[in-house]
Amino acid sequence: MLKIFHLWRMRYALLLAAGLLLASCARSQQGSPAGPAGEDGSVPQGGELRVNMTGEPDTIDPHKSNFATSILVASQVFDGLFKYDQALNLVPAVAKEMPAVSNGGVSADGKTYTVKLRNDVKWSDGKPVMANDFVYSIKRSLDPKLAAKYAPNLYDIKGAQEYNTALGTGDNPRMPDAAQLQSLRDAVGLKAQDDYTLVVELKAPRPSFLHLLALWVAWPVREDVVTKNGDKWTEPPNYTGNGPFMLSTWAHEQRMEFVPNPNYYGEKPKLGKLIFLQIKDDNQAYLAYQNGELDMVAVPPANTRIALTDQSLSQQSLRYNDLVVYGYQYNMIVAPFTNAKVRQAFSLAVDRKSLIDKVAQGVGREAYSAVPPGMPGFDGDAGKQYAFNVAKAKELLAEAGFSDVSKLPKITFTFADTATNRLRAEFFQGQMKQNLGIDVTLEPLDTRAFQQRFNASQYMVIFSGWGADYPDPDNFIPELFKSTSRNNSGHYSNPRVDDLATACQGTLDYEKRISSCMEAQKLVAQDQPWTFLFYREQLWLVKPYLKGLQVTAKDQLPGNRFYQKVYIQK
Amino acid sequence: MFLVRRLLWFIPVLLAVATMTFVLMHLVPGGPWDQDKALPASVVANLNLKYGLDLPIWQQYLQFLGGLAHGDLGLSFTHQDQPVTELIFQRLPATAALSAIALVIALVTGLGLGMLAASHQNTRLDYFSVAFATLGASMPNFVLGILLVLLVSISLRLLPTSGWGSPLHLILPALTLSAFPAAYIARVTRSAMLDVLGQDYVRTARAKGLAERVVVLRHVLKNALIPVLTVSGPIAASLLTGSFIIETLFSVPGVGRLYVQSVLSRDYGLIMGATLLYGFTISLANLVVDLLYAVVDPRIRYR
Numbered sequence: 001m002l003k004i005f006h007l008w009r010m011r012y013a014l015l016l017a018a019g020l021l022l023a024s025c026a027r028s029q030q031g032s033p034a035g036p037a038g039e040d041g042s043v044p045q046g047g048e049l050r051v052n053m054t055g056e057p058d059t060i061d062p063h064k065s066n067f068a069t070s071i072l073v074a075s076q077v078f079d080g081l082f083k084y085d086q087a088l089n090l091v092p093a094v095a096k097e098m099p100a101v102s103n104g105g106v107s108a109d110g111k112t113y114t115v116k117l118r119n120d121v122k123w124s125d126g127k128p129v130m131a132n133d134f135v136y137s138i139k140r141s142l143d144p145k146l147a148a149k150y151a152p153n154l155y156d157i158k159g160a161q162e163y164n165t166a167l168g169t170g171d172n173p174r175m176p177d178a179a180q181l182q183s184l185r186d187a188v189g190l191k192a193q194d195d196y197t198l199v200v201e202l203k204a205p206r207p208s209f210l211h212l213l214a215l216w217v218a219w220p221v222r223e224d225v226v227t228k229n230g231d232k233w234t235e236p237p238n239y240t241g242n243g244p245f246m247l248s249t250w251a252h253e254q255r256m257e258f259v260p261n262p263n264y265y266g267e268k269p270k271l272g273k274l275i276f277l278q279i280k281d282d283n284q285a286y287l288a289y290q291n292g293e294l295d296m297v298a299v300p301p302a303n304t305r306i307a308l309t310d311q312s313l314s315q316q317s318l319r320y321n322d323l324v325v326y327g328y329q330y331n332m333i334v335a336p337f338t339n340a341k342v343r344q345a346f347s348l349a350v351d352r353k354s355l356i357d358k359v360a361q362g363v364g365r366e367a368y369s370a371v372p373p374g375m376p377g378f379d380g381d382a383g384k385q386y387a388f389n390v391a392k393a394k395e396l397l398a399e400a401g402f403s404d405v406s407k408l409p410k411i412t413f414t415f416a417d418t419a420t421n422r423l424r425a426e427f428f429q430g431q432m433k434q435n436l437g438i439d440v441t442l443e444p445l446d447t448r449a450f451q452q453r454f455n456a457s458q459y460m461v462i463f464s465g466w467g468a469d470y471p472d473p474d475n476f477i478p479e480l481f482k483s484t485s486r487n488n489s490g491h492y493s494n495p496r497v498d499d500l501a502t503a504c505q506g507t508l509d510y511e512k513r514i515s516s517c518m519e520a521q522k523l524v525a526q527d528q529p530w531t532f533l534f535y536r537e538q539l540w541l542v543k544p545y546l547k548g549l550q551v552t553a554k555d556q557l558p559g560n561r562f563y564q565k566v567y568i569q570k
Numbered sequence: 571m572f573l574v575r576r577l578l579w580f581i582p583v584l585l586a587v588a589t590m591t592f593v594l595m596h597l598v599p600g601g602p603w604d605q606d607k608a609l610p611a612s613v614v615a616n617l618n619l620k621y622g623l624d625l626p627i628w629q630q631y632l633q634f635l636g637g638l639a640h641g642d643l644g645l646s647f648t649h650q651d652q653p654v655t656e657l658i659f660q661r662l663p664a665t666a667a668l669s670a671i672a673l674v675i676a677l678v679t680g681l682g683l684g685m686l687a688a689s690h691q692n693t694r695l696d697y698f699s700v701a702f703a704t705l706g707a708s709m710p711n712f713v714l715g716i717l718l719v720l721l722v723s724i725s726l727r728l729l730p731t732s733g734w735g736s737p738l739h740l741i742l743p744a745l746t747l748s749a750f751p752a753a754y755i756a757r758v759t760r761s762a763m764l765d766v767l768g769q770d771y772v773r774t775a776r777a778k779g780l781a782e783r784v785v786v787l788r789h790v791l792k793n794a795l796i797p798v799l800t801v802s803g804p805i806a807a808s809l810l811t812g813s814f815i816i817e818t819l820f821s822v823p824g825v826g827r828l829y830v831q832s833v834l835s836r837d838y839g840l841i842m843g844a845t846l847l848y849g850f851t852i853s854l855a856n857l858v859v860d861l862l863y864a865v866v867d868p869r870i871r872y873r
Contacts, residue, residue, distance in 0.1 A: 058648040066605075147616035149609060161612075169615035170624030231651045252649075252660065253823030254734055279732055280818050280827070283716065288731045291724055448600025448836055455608040465606070486608050 046272035047568025049546065050295050051557055052285045053276040056253050060234045062216040063141040066149040071216055072556035076258055076274065076563060077241035078221070079266070081115055081134065081198075082214040084561065086550050088374070088471040090210055093266075094121050094129060094220070094242070098210065110205030110508050113213070117196040122263040123222060124246045131192035133220040138190055139163075140226070141217040150217045153469070156206040158189030207508050211470040244269050244564040254278055260564075270548070270567035289541060295568075296542040296549075296558065301420070304361035307541060316541045321365055322553045323372050323471065324536035328428060329464035331457055332529060333491045335409050340527060341400035342408075346461075347386040347531040348393035349435040350428070356534050359423045364534040369525045370466070370476055372535040374553040377473040377517045383525030383532060390435045397436065405438050414459040416451070417444035424463045457489045464530065471554060473517040474505045481524050492529035496520075545570045572872035576857050580850065587849040588638070588842060592631055595841055602647050602836040621647065623838075634842065643846075644839035648831070654843040658825060662847075664734060665817070665824035669809040671744040676751035676805065681798070683752070684759025688767060688794075689786060699756060706753030715746040715819045732821040743820040747813055751805045758801055762794040769793075795866055803859035807852040 057069035062078050065071050083093040092098055096116045099105020105114050121129040141148045142160050144167045155161040163184040168174035176184070189201030202209065212218070221233075222240050229238045236247045244266065245258035258274040277293075279285040282300040289297035299307045299317070307313045328346070330337035337343055356364040365373070368383030394403075402408050413428055415421040425442050432438040445453065453459055466487075468475045478501035479485055483493035500520035507513050525532075540558050542549065547569050550562040559566065602623075603614050618624040621644070622633060637643060643654035680703075687699035706714075722742060723731040733739050766772065767790060775785045814826035825844060832840035863870050 056649065059650050061650075144616050145620065147613065147620040149613050149617075151616075152610045152612060164616070165612045167616065167619050169611075170618055173619075173624070234650055251735070251823075253827070254821065277733070277821075279821050281732075281821075284719070284732050284819060284821070287716075287719055287724060291727070291731050293731060446598075446600065447834060448602075448604050449598070450600070451604035451606060452600040454606070455604060486610060489608070 043270055043548070043567045044569050045270050045567070047270070048273045048275060049271050049563065049566055049568065050275045050277060050293065052279045052288070052294055052297060053256070053557065054282075054285070055278055055280055060239070060247075062219040062221065063137065063146060063148050065216045068556040072560055073247070073256065073276070074216055074219065074241075075243070075556070075560060076245040077239060077243045077247055077261075078216075078219040079121070079241075079243045080214050080216070080219040081117075082210060084214070084471070084552060084554065086552055086562070088552055088554055090214060092118075094118060094134075110207070111202045113200040113202070113209065114193070115198045115200070115213075117198065118265065119196050121242055121265045123240050123242050124261045124263055125240060126263055127222075129220055129242050130195045131198040132195075133222070134198050134218070135190045135192050136223045137220045138218050139185055139188055140221070142188060143185070148217055150215060150469075153212050153215055154217055156202045156204070156209055156212065158201045158203050159184070159187040160189070163188050205506065205508060207506070207510070207513060208470070208472040208474045211472045211475075215470065245274055264564075267564050269564040271563070274563055289543075295546050296540055299539045299541060301361050304363055304539060307539060308362070313541060316544060318540045318542045318549075318551070318558060319363065319537060320551050320553065320558075321373060321535055321537045322467070322555065323375050324465055324467040325367055325370055325372050325532060326364075326463070326465045326534055326536065327367070327530035327532040328461055329490050329530045330461050330528075331459055331490050332493075333457075334460050336400075336402070336411075337460065339400050341396045342402065343528040343531070344386060345393045345396040345400065345436070346432070347528050348389050348396065350431050350531055350533065351388045351435075352533055353388075355427055355431075359420070359427055360534065360537075363537045363539045365537060367532040367535045369521055369532055370480060370530070371473070371517075371521055372553075375468060375471055375473070375476065377476070377514050377521065379518055379521055382518075382522050383528075386525075386528060386531075393436060405436060408438060410441060411438060412441045412443050412460050414443040414445060414450065414453060414462050416447040418447070421463060428461075428463075455489055457491060465536075467536075468554065473514055477501055477517050477520045477524065478505050481520070481529065490529050492524075492527070494523060494527060497523050497527075573861075576860075580853050583853055584846055584849050588634075588846055589631075591842060591845045592634065595836075595838060596627055598836075600836060602838065604836075621645065638846075643843045646832075646840045647837045648835050648840070649837075654839040657840065658828070658843050658847060661823055661825045661828050664822055665810060665813055665826055668740065668743055668747065668813055668816070668822060668824060669806070671740055672747035672751070672809050672813075673802075673806055675744055675748040676755055676809075677802070679748065679752040680755025681759050683756040685763060685786070685791075687756070687760045688763035689782070691764065699760070703753040703756040706749040707757075709749070711746050711749060712815050712819055714749055715742070715816060718742050718746060732819070734820075734822050739820075739822075743816050743822055746819075747809060747816045751809060754801065754805065755798060758797050759794060762797045763790060766790045766793045792866055796863070799859055799862055799866060803855045807848075807855045810851055811848055 053069055053072060055069060057073055058067065059065060059070050060073040062074040065074055079093045081093060081095040082090045082098065085091050090098060094117055096118050097103060097105070099113050099115050101108060105116070117131055123129060138154060140146060141151050142154060142164045144164055151164050155164070166174065166176050166181055166184050191199045193199050200213070206212070220242060225238055225240050226233045232238060236250055239247045244261055244264050246261045247256060248259045249257040255278060256276040260269040260271065279288055282298065285294060285297050286300050286303060288294045307317055330343050332338060352366045356362060356366065368386060369379055371377045371379065397403065397405065413425050415425045422444070429440040429442060432440050454462060466476070466480055479487050481488060481492055481497055482501045483498055497520045500516045504513050504517040504520065507516065538558065545568055546566065548565040548567050549559040550565055551558045552561055555561060603609055603617055622630060625633070641655055645651045646654050646657050649657050683699040683703060687696045690696050719731050719742060722729050729738055729742055772785060772789060775789050811826065813824060814830045816822065817824045817827040825847065828840065829844040832844060864872060
């Protein structure tokens with residue numbers, strides 16, 4: 001008897017010891033506290049910021065970048081000619097000043113841009129950044145062999161489109177030899193007038209060109225590094241940039257670690273380390289935040305209510321709208337959506353407030369027109385005539401000849417089968433049945449299959465969204481609603497809107513551009529090619545010791561454009 | 571001779587798998603360049619030229635076979651243009667480690683529970699083991715995973731919630747992954763052992779005065795192991811292939827996650843590579859099980 005008792009005690013003691021050992025190992029994963037205050041005495045230096053980037057980026061080469069995770073990474077390591085301030089105004093970065101007609105930076109006809117660069121910008125290894133780097137980089141983005149996805153954003157540059165399409169297509173291949181390809185490259189309108197002056201020639205004036213020149217396809221990369229390392233140039237330690245941070249470690253599918261760039265020309269980061277974790281599952285990320293493994297986290301839909309109402313969590317919450325609009329998009333060449341009255345009736349039958357509550361857990365702003373608040377050209381009144389009103393909806397349907405809704409052709413709602421999309425689809429189905437008595441059939445598809453159908457205009461009505469690549473009006477109305485635009489899969493066509501959209505893209509006078517786009521927006525809101533539903537809002541939790549975060553409406557992660565301002569104060 | 575023949579069979583099997591996958595992959599709607607914001611036609615043209623997708627399908631197939639002969643499966647569209655073979659071999663250790671540990675845990679737990687249950691049939695120990703096994707079999711593994719994280723990481727703060735790199739990161743995912751196989755092995759072991767325990771030669775051994783432990787270990791176990799071996803092959807294979815959910819939940823950088831993502835994003839080279847890997851692994855698992863039969867059961871001999 002006694003022997004067994006001792007045995008049990010020993011086993012229990014061992015278990016306890018093992019548990020304690022494990023616990024002490026686990027403790028050491030919490031974020032390290034910041035070191036003592038810096039020389040200027042103002043903020044603590046050397047802290048660690050840990051954020052979740054949700055998945056491995058398909059590339060971190062700025063010229064090949066297409067998705068948010070890629071741009072997120074590249075934006076820490078590279079600075080382009082210009083960047084955005086917190087209000088999303090373009091400000092000089094590597095450029096010394098914003099080119100304008102007044103300072104000779106833009107020619108009077110708007111076709112030549114002369115950008116003066118700062119002479120103190122260095123790569124992380126100390127070499128100077130010069131105009132030649134930009135000439136090489138922009139031409140690299142246009143190289144057809146690179147197949148950069150955002151290359152067409154540079155097509156305003158003289159010779160750019162000819163170079164980028166030099167290899168033809170699968171059906172019409174062209175086989176230029178090396179010399180021909182080189183001469184096409186040389187013909188692109190980019191020149192380094194001297195070491196620190198870049199001259200760009202356009203085919204035709206493009207008022208929003210400076211925004212395009214601020215995109216990641218125009219960020220500088222090192223020719224010698226790329227040539228020497230090929231596709232491996234994006235692995236640390238090769239990945240050389242001129243931005244506030246350097247990529248020190250990349251454990252694939254797990255984490256990326258950045259340290260400050262000692263040669264950065266701008267405001268030096270206060271952090272000692274910036275860590276992007278790759279936790280794919282939203283709920284796991286949320287648990288990691290609660291466990292002290294992350295310093296900020298996106299609130300998963302199921303936890304939205306708690307995050308907004310709980311006493312301590314709501315104090316950590318960060319809520320802001322970004323430049324994304326959501327709506328139901330109609331295919332206007334398919335009956336019954338050929339008829340404006342039917343589309344307008346459908347819009348009137350959707351209770352947006354209820355949608356935001358049910359589908360977005362209350363996080364979102366009602367939308368009646370395309371352009372979100374924060375974008376130039378936002379008009380809060382446009383489209384309000386189609387706010388929720390069931391009586392009016394029925395009236396319009398009757399006017400369209402469908403007082404008996406069974407006469408309507410079968411309506412199919414197509415969507416990519418994810419949990420969120422299901423909610424959106426079922427909401428639409430519910431509203432139509434409840435308010436108009438119309439039966440809607442749901443058609444779930446695999447994501448890629450859906451995207452293919454969407455872009456090939458093979459649908460009746462879908463849930464759609466649009467986000468700006470850059471905060472200029474020509475990135476919204478003209479991209480979505482010009483009859484020739486490839487993003488207009490719903491075949492919307494209004495000649496007056498086409499004219500206004502062209503004016504919005506081409507007129508040099510900024511005020512005239514905005515008013516053209518706003519007028520176009522009013523017409524679009526009248527025609528209802530979409531039922532605009534809501535503008536997206538982000539809801540995040542941020543630890544109280546995380547200070548200096550500066551959020552814009554065009555972030556990939558909150559504050560990611562200004563991580564050099566962030567510090568940890570515990 | 572048997573071994574050589576079996577190994578040679580791998581080639582036509584894998585070729586058939588590769589061909590079927592290639593065909594299905596290209597029949598499925600939606601391609602690698604489809605996305606919400608449509609890519610301009612010039613971009614799609616350049617992309618297809620870069621990755622050889624502009625060629626007619628039969629030519630692409632021949633090119634694939636040619637590359638396969640050299641161990642070259644092309645570049646991954648979704649992983650920094652990294653060669654597919656390099657990418658798969660980079661991710662393989664994580665999945666292999668996770669699956670191996672999960673298999674060991676499943677075998678030890680399953681055999682242990684099964685043996686306990688069989689040798690104490692109809693006692694509380696038996697009922698407990700069976701209940702435990704049923705729970706493991708019926709709970710979806712992501713539910714179990716999250717529960718474990720809530721309990722062990724959040725409440726007890728003993729282990730990290732997710733990630734990879736230290737032995738600590740292995741524990742929760744391996745436990746979660748082993749739950750269902752352990753339950754299954756426990757049931758199989760229990761019924762196999764009960765079956766054997768009722769045999770005459772066991773009665774004889776007991777009558778001869780041998781200790782129960784010797785009876786079980788020397789006479790019963792080997793025979794009871796045969797059905798366990800039968801299910802171990804598919805279990806080992808399913809651990810490797812079915813680890814996707816666990817890998818996603820715990821952010822384990824393994825092949826399972828890579829595979830499913832490649833299908834969803836239509837990363838053709840990666841789909842082919844991962845499919846061939848799994849085909850090879852399953853064939854190998856079946857071969858190993860067959861060889862082990864010969865070890866365990868002296869009646870079985872291969873020519």
